[in-house]
Amino acid sequence: MDGWIILIILAALILFVIGIYNSLVRLRVQVRNAWSQIDVQLKRRHDLIPNLVEVVKDYMGYEQETLQKVIQARSSAMNATNIGDKAQKEGMLTGALKSLFALSENYPDLKANQNVAKLQEELTSTENKISFSRQFYNDSVMAFNIKCQTFPANMIANMFNFTREEFFKVAEEERAPVKVDLR
Amino acid sequence: MTAKNLIPCPNCGYENSPRAVVCNLCKEIMPGAAQRLRVKEEKRRKEKTRVERSSFYAEKDKNIRNSYIILFAMIAILLLLGVSMGGAYGDPVAGGVIALIVACAISGYSWFSASSLIMSMSGAKKIERGDMPELFNVVEEMKIASGLPMPDVYVIESPAPNAFATGRDPDNSAVAVTTGLVEKLSRDELQGVIAHEMGHIRNFDIRYAMLAAALLGSIALISDAFLRGGLLRRRGGSRGGGNPAMLVLAVVLAIAAPISAYLLQMAVSRRREFLADASAVEFTRNPNGLASALAKITADPAPLESANRATQHLYIVNPVKNFSMKARALMSTHPATEARINALRRMGADIIAP
Numbered sequence: 001m002d003g004w005i006i007l008i009i010l011a012a013l014i015l016f017v018i019g020i021y022n023s024l025v026r027l028r029v030q031v032r033n034a035w036s037q038i039d040v041q042l043k044r045r046h047d048l049i050p051n052l053v054e055v056v057k058d059y060m061g062y063e064q065e066t067l068q069k070v071i072q073a074r075s076s077a078m079n080a081t082n083i084g085d086k087a088q089k090e091g092m093l094t095g096a097l098k099s100l101f102a103l104s105e106n107y108p109d110l111k112a113n114q115n116v117a118k119l120q121e122e123l124t125s126t127e128n129k130i131s132f133s134r135q136f137y138n139d140s141v142m143a144f145n146i147k148c149q150t151f152p153a154n155m156i157a158n159m160f161n162f163t164r165e166e167f168f169k170v171a172e173e174e175r176a177p178v179k180v181d182l183r
Numbered sequence: 184m185t186a187k188n189l190i191p192c193p194n195c196g197y198e199n200s201p202r203a204v205v206c207n208l209c210k211e212i213m214p215g216a217a218q219r220l221r222v223k224e225e226k227r228r229k230e231k232t233r234v235e236r237s238s239f240y241a242e243k244d245k246n247i248r249n250s251y252i253i254l255f256a257m258i259a260i261l262l263l264l265g266v267s268m269g270g271a272y273g274d275p276v277a278g279g280v281i282a283l284i285v286a287c288a289i290s291g292y293s294w295f296s297a298s299s300l301i302m303s304m305s306g307a308k309k310i311e312r313g314d315m316p317e318l319f320n321v322v323e324e325m326k327i328a329s330g331l332p333m334p335d336v337y338v339i340e341s342p343a344p345n346a347f348a349t350g351r352d353p354d355n356s357a358v359a360v361t362t363g364l365v366e367k368l369s370r371d372e373l374q375g376v377i378a379h380e381m382g383h384i385r386n387f388d389i390r391y392a393m394l395a396a397a398l399l400g401s402i403a404l405i406s407d408a409f410l411r412g413g414l415l416r417r418r419g420g421s422r423g424g425g426n427p428a429m430l431v432l433a434v435v436l437a438i439a440a441p442i443s444a445y446l447l448q449m450a451v452s453r454r455r456e457f458l459a460d461a462s463a464v465e466f467t468r469n470p471n472g473l474a475s476a477l478a479k480i481t482a483d484p485a486p487l488e489s490a491n492r493a494t495q496h497l498y499i500v501n502p503v504k505n506f507s508m509k510a511r512a513l514m515s516t517h518p519a520t521e522a523r524i525n526a527l528r529r530m531g532a533d534i535i536a537p
Contacts, residue, residue: 030330037327118316125320132328135468140330 020156027144031165034137038168041129042077042090048126049074049097052119056100059110063103070096087169094127134168141165190214250391250454253447257398260447261286264402264440268409270429286401293397298349298357301497305347306489307337307359314338318365321373322358328466329381334358343487344368344480347497348380349389356384363485368476375463375473376480379499382462388455392497395448402444406437452496453518460523461530470532474524478534481520 053067060067073096077089101120104110111117145164148157156162189198194211204216261282269278302309312319319336326333334348337359344364350356358380365373383389464470480500490502501517517523524534 034330041327121317121320125317125324128320128324129327132324132466136328136330 017156020153021160024144024147024153024157024160024162027140027147028162028165031137031140031144034133034140035168037133038130038137041126041133042086045093045123045126045130046074046078048119048123052116052123055113055115055119056104056110059107059113059116060103063100066096066100066103070100072096083166083168090130094130097123097127138167141167250458253450253454254391254395254398257395257402257444257447258286260440260444261398261402261405264405264433264436267429267433267436268405270426271409271433273426275429282401282405285405286398289401289404290394290397293393294351297393297396298351298355301349301494302337302357302359304489304491305339305359305494306341307339309357310336310338315365317370318360318373321370321377324374325377325381325466328378329385329462331381331385332356334381334384336360338362338365339487339489341485341487341489342366343485343502344483345487345490345498345500345502346376346380347494347499348383349393349497350384351390351393352387353384356389358384361487363483364480367483368479369472371469371472372476372479374467375469375471375476376499378463378466379459379473381466382459383455385462386455386458388459391455392452395452396493396496399441399444399448403441406441409433409437448496456499456517456523457526460527464527464530470527470530471534474527474532474534477520477523477527 049070053071057067070093073089073093077086077093080086080089104116104120147153148162148164188201190201190203190213191198192206192209192211193214194206195209197206197208199207199213202219203213204220205212262279265279265282266275267278269275269281272278310319315336315338318338322336323333331353334350334353335357337357339345339359339361341361342363343361344367346358346360346364348356348358358377360376364376368376460473463473467473477500487498487502490498492503495501495503496517500520524532528534
């Protein structure tokens with residue numbers, strides 16, 4: 001009789017550990033997926049920019065400097081190696097694109113062009129997708145890290161070497177609010 | 184009271200408390216007041232963002248709990264109905280079993296075919312990426328923000344701005360929007376509406392709505408069958424081993440159950456709208472987009488012809504507009520837009536309800 005009780009308690013304990021282990025694995029997979037989603041969107045942005053520059057340069061001949069900045073930011077973002085570097089370079093690219101779009105407001109012909117409108121919609125959406133995938137990544141990291149550190153999951157996390165994941169931090173200049181001079 | 188904390192007014196010399204913004208006597212602005220006000224404002228802003236972060240999770244938990252209670256209440260009504268009717272004929276257990284079988288059959292049918300039935304009933308057509316790239320992009324953005332699989336996108340030809348989601352789980356889900364919604368709303372507002380629909384999908388509201396409708400259908404069917412069949416049998420004089428008290432109870436329940444189940448379904452639906460609004464804020468981090476979309480959709484006078492009583496509870500704002508004000512409170516499938524915008528304001532929106 002006593003043997004049975006011990007056996008049942010042991011079985012319950014093992015099931016409990018398996019449940020927590022699986023939920024930790026699930027959360028970690030979600031974090032990895034969310035990270036690859038950011039990569040997909042960043043790559044899509046890199047692919048779209050040459051097309052945009054190609055169409056836009058006929059209209060915006062006087063804005064060579066801005067166009068050059070976008071092209072440079074793109075190539076340096078593509079060459080970024082580690083995560084911190086990547087986050088910073090991609091932030092600079094976002095800034096360059098923003099100023100390009102702001103300038104394009106001055107060219108009515110450009111805004112009337114169907115191709116430009118299409119490309120601009122694609123790029124705007126890609127920008128949104130980048131920030132939403134980053135948001136989802138950070139939320140997933142938060143959920144995973146909380147699970148790793150709270151009782152009783154922290155014991156199992158330590159046992160199987162689940163380590164905390166890094167947040168995707170936004171470059172400083174990107175997070176700063178846009179300054180608008182109305183004078 | 185010590186005098187050392189008091190600050191004299193530079194204009195009249197009256198000694199004011201150190202926290203005073205204007206002089207108590209002459210209303211002159213006190214030195215350093217601007218600085219103190221700035222600090223206060225800063226503090227308030229910090230508190231506001233803290234509330235914003237915590238509140239959508241809190242609202243979500245509360246809503247999920249309430250929906251479970253309501254669904255269980257409906258199952259209890261169904262069982263009570265079955266048992267009392269069985270009792271009226273002498274076998275309570277058989278009555279309960281039959282009620283459950285009917286409910287399972289109807290739920291099973293809607294599990295597999297309700298979604299396509301609803302779409303064809305609403306005149307919605309499935310679209311691909313090329314048909315409406317902007318709408319598709321917005322849905323993709325919200326798919327990414329919510330971490331869900333991509334739902335099918337349907338469009339209803341109608342100038343009335345509205346939208347709904349349906350399906351049985353996130354892998355078999357669909358979002359339908361009217362052409363009026365895409366035309367009349369800004370990108371931020373459209374994003375808010377799609378986020379609300381993705382919220383319905385993520386929270387399994389689409390499944391709850393389906394099950395609640397199936398349970399309500401079963402209760403109505405059983406009540407109806409009893410009231411008609413019961414009268415026939417009595418005429419035939421075969422009341423057998425039935426319990427007269429049970430018969431009275433069964434008749435009362437057969438009349439009251441469909442009505443109370445209907446009211447419960449409406450309550451499920453209202454709860455779920457608040458929950459989906461909270462989820463939309465979680466996905467977009469922008470309560471203003473949805474708040475102004477709700478105001479715009481409610482204010483729009485165009486009617487949505489393809490919506491009816493059977494599908495009204497699915498839409499983001501109830502498309503059936505000819506409701507009397509009194510009926511609204513109890514029978515309506517949606518909370519008042521004003522209440523929803525106020526809830527969004529608690530999450531940080533600064534749109535004022537119309």
